[in-house]
Amino acid sequence: MNEKWRLLDTGLNDAFYNMALDEAIAVARSKNLVPNTIRFFRWRPSAVSIGYFQSMEEEVDIKACEGTGIDYVRRRTGGGAVYHDMNGELTYSIIVNEDHKLISRDFQETYRTLCSGLVSGLSRLGVPAEFKPINDIVVHGKKISGNAQTRGMKVVHQHGTILREVNPSLMFKVLKVPSEKIRDKLIESVEERVTSLNTILGRDVSFSELKEALIEGFQDSFGIELVPGDVTDFEENLARRLKAEKYATREWNFRR
């Protein structure tokens, strides 16, 4: 019989709560309060997240964000700046014990294994996706998913994005560009380097269809059964605290 993992779908939340809940689930997992978990979530309002090591001022046009009501937050994982469009993107998290058979000591290997669930899910939709080291999933060489991982408290936490549709002009409104002169060039180059489900399939793919496909992909690749569950009181309380004391603070978001 397949081992059971918890499936969470936390819907639309703000950036600070989204990042806080990921950390709260990892803490709950480390204390054995919850099973291994896969979570789907989205962002309302749309938001920019930056990697742990990035500088907020260098990466994000704060004025543009504030003018358009877009949140900005630092992640607990490394990697690059990402624009999370409320309607253009689905985000997932995987929180699993470090001693699980899917987890290698080697980070690169673990990215490949955990991304195989997404690759399998996308292929069910008819999208010929492949893992591309270090941490991307591509279709015909164009990026459709970016992923980032961290470990601590004997727990592996990987989260990442799947693009439903791309909006490069909005993306470059909130992400800093080296100079205004090259903004149009960058937008063109994003169109060459990045793709989305709707572009590839030539139709509107709903979030529920995408989630169904990914659930099957994860179950099949990981040999697990995903059982829909709820955020526990412990996780909810900790997430609220982490939002207030960490992810929504200037100290955290502008620390580098």
Added chain:
Amino acid sequence: MGRAEYKVKGGKLIRVQLTSENGIIRGIKITGDFFLHPEEVIEDIEEALRGQLLDEQKISSIIEDVLERKQAVMLGVSPQDFARCIIMAGEKNE
């Protein structure tokens, strides 16, 4: 202050902001879209580099020592890449 950025081929981007005096690192901040586990070790690396000579070999080996001591690993960048970007930033500062 000197600033430099260095994109590792097939890897990630490193940015360094540095102040130095007579070839000695005074202040340093390393940012970028790389991975380093555990993440907090970035601060140990910056701390270990303050007061050190701007010498590429030396810097690289100091970073290697910190990684070993903290049992930390990098992905998408190496200590040599960090050292190279630090030297580039140092040349702009001096």
